[in-house]
Amino acid sequence: MAGDTGALSPAIKVAALCGSLRKGSFHRGLIRSAIELSKGDIKGMEIEYIDISPLPMLNTDLESNGTYPPEVEAFRQKILAADSVLFASPEYNYSLTAPLKNAIDWASRPPNVWAGKAAAIVSTGGSSGGAKAQYHLRQVGVFVDLHFINKPEFFLNAFQPPAKFNTDGDLIDEEVKNKLLKLLLSLQQFTLRLQGKA
Template sequence: MEKNRKIVGLCGSLRKGSYNAMLLKFAGSLIPEGIDFEIVSFEDIPLYNADQDLPEAAERPASVTQFRDSLALADAFIIASPEYNYSIPGGLKNAIDWASRGKDSPLLHKPVAVMGATQGQWGTVRMQTAFLPVFTFLNMNPVLQPEVLIAQAQNKFDATGNLTDERTVAIIKKKIDNLISACKV
């Protein structure tokens, strides 16, 4: 019996009304039937400290174990994130640091698609570029094309969080198709 594929979404912003939360939810609505999609939060994860917080499974905080267990069910990931100080937001990077530790890392060798929305002009290009060394270290398979860099997001989402820019919708659909193609069945 064939296993259902699953894509897990991570949002780099915990802010209410986040354009990236809207983007991730919208992207999830475009995933074809028969593929599960779940957004996993990292808001309860403590700061990673290698001196105190050892990566062994028996020593991880319960919130970290739950987060990692949720990621372990994924065949692929979608990350939608803002750009903070030209890079990855600290909370998201912290969660990825926790998930990356140990030989049992649920991130290793999996496809990942990054996208981002911002009210500015650059569309999170620097944040997405900052992820490349992380993906290299984890031997992940980043789906680089097409790039989803949503600039001036305030003009592209309606009041209910739907993406209204048809050109951007088409790009996201293609990115999701490429991510699904990268999944091993």
């Protein structure tokens, strides 16, 4: 059975972050599809969408004796509670977006709450499907001690017909949903392996 990690294994918790703040974001659509898959085709995985839009721009003057603004504290607690992270990362000018980098930076402040977690990236964009942004994100992950799965990689050309998303940003392509499923199963296995449970 797809993703059946055994009746005794508790579900892993995945925090899903979207680097786009746009209402009809394709990347948020990818996260919605991932959540749908986790409720159907995958056993033992709970994916929660974490909204990064309320986070202020990072400014260490907003910190006081190791405490952070309430929105930042809430975000950091969500990351801390997660076993792994799913980044839906658009490419802006060959790199990750400012909102996503801002979120990563806030959660990296002491104590760094990313440390030791497994992670995976999905991207969609122009011809390379966001590949350059993904490799920048992987580089950031080295310093914050995230462990990205290597395979499968998920790059999607959003603009080549037939349409992969509708105008609300919902993923409507079954083949792409299947690719997303494979990535999620890989993330699940890698998370359990990293935690010594598989």
